[in-house]
Amino acid sequence: MTVSNWHVFRGTGEPRPDGWAAVPDPMTARTFTGAPLLPFPEAGPEDSDQIRRKLGVDGIGAHQLRSSDLDVINAALLCRRPLLVTGAPGLGKSALAYAIARELALGPVLHWPITSRSTVRDGLYLYDALRRFEEAHMPGVAASNGAPDLADYLTLGPLGTALLPYGKPRVLLIDEIDKADIDLPNDLLHVFENGEYQIDELRRIRGHRPEVTVFTHEGRERVEVREGTVLCNSFPVVIMTSNGEREFPPAFLRRCLMLRLEKPERSQLERVVAAHLGEDVVEEYGDVIDTFLRRRGELGALPTDRLLIALHVLTQASRTGSATPADRQLLAERLMQPTDSGG
Structure with missing residues (x-):
């Protein structure tokens, strides 16, 4: 900017x-x-x-x-x-x-x-x-x-x-x-x-x-x-x-x-995540941000708050230490659903 x-x-x-x-x-x-x-x-x-x-x-x-x-x-x-x-x-x-x-x-x-x-x-x-x-x-x-x-x-x-x-x-x-x-x-x-x-x-x-x-x-x-x-x-x-x-x-x-307003790029998303969840979340969950960008490209419209919701849930789930990387990705994709009625 x-x-x-x-x-x-x-x-x-x-x-x-x-x-x-x-x-x-x-x-x-x-x-x-x-x-x-x-x-x-x-x-x-x-x-x-x-x-x-x-x-x-x-x-x-x-x-x-x-x-x-x-x-x-x-x-x-x-x-x-x-x-x-x-x-x-x-x-x-x-x-x-x-x-x-x-x-x-x-x-x-x-x-x-x-x-x-x-x-x-x-x-x-x-x-x-x-x-x-x-x-x-x-x-x-x-x-x-x-x-x-x-x-x-x-x-x-x-x-x-x-x-x-x-x-x-x-x-x-x-x-x-x-x-x-x-x-x-x-x-x-x-x-x-x-x-x-x-x-x-x-x-x-x-x-x-x-x-x-x-x-x-x-x-x-x-x-x-x-x-x-x-x-x-x-x-x-x-x-x-x-x-x-x-x-x-x-x-x-x-x-x-x-x-x-256009869809935010990756660097913009990282700043948003840092503002709401902290810099450490950006560093630890870069793969989830990649998943969000991929799904947004597939779905055409995916609100940024879906990324924040997914990351917040994942940070809480990770405290148990039981989630594998595959589990993490699956949970992220479940939470990153389109918000239009046709989805």
Whole structure:
């Protein structure tokens, strides 16, 4: 991997001392003016544990990036554009969001897992009208204090939280967007282009209540929303993953940069194994890595995590001292099965 001088994200796994400050100011078209600035949430112990699970002990991730990959990733960061990451399952597409957050000191990653029922509204905010109605009609509630406060039933979603006016961007992982309903990509266009959204329930009451405090997606804090509108100050780092199961509308693709991750080569696999299982496993189980590469060539698609699973099981089995080399290979091949339904 060659790191160019203009790359602010280098994919090394090492946090930059200057963090996001290393990224130049955006072009005028991608400059936003949301205010007042909110305190940026720092990563807690649980966030650090999550990143360690995703990226391994030295933070190099589930996939090793090529120089051409880094060119596209850094172009997305500099231009403040969403990055659409495609490729076969198991290549570390989701892990990229955590690698960027760690290296550029961008705090906890916001995660929006997509299903066929997901809508833009789900990503922006949730309003539990039913629970508010039920609690408003509980015995004694109306008599004691009137209707429950609207703000107690509003929670920002991962996309809605990412667009809050922080002084530096949040990292938002929109996972498996190809599973979405056909309308979702087009529905995201306004949000991606303008960096803002409205909360209808708050817009309706802004005349007598212009400021309302609501929960963020993580539930760690409450933030003030004015006039029912949220406008970002620093456009979030948006990483969208796709397994290539569908095509996207041209208008949606124009607003994104696209990165296709290729299958890792042997040297890349060795670094991944070392990050998750240790250098000694690479040295002792080189024949199993060869087996993985052979089976991947035969099957066409074999996620990298199948290699990690096989190696972890083999290291535990080897402690008994009873496995012969032939047994080891047989067990490895049993564990390295394709993940598609036709396998």
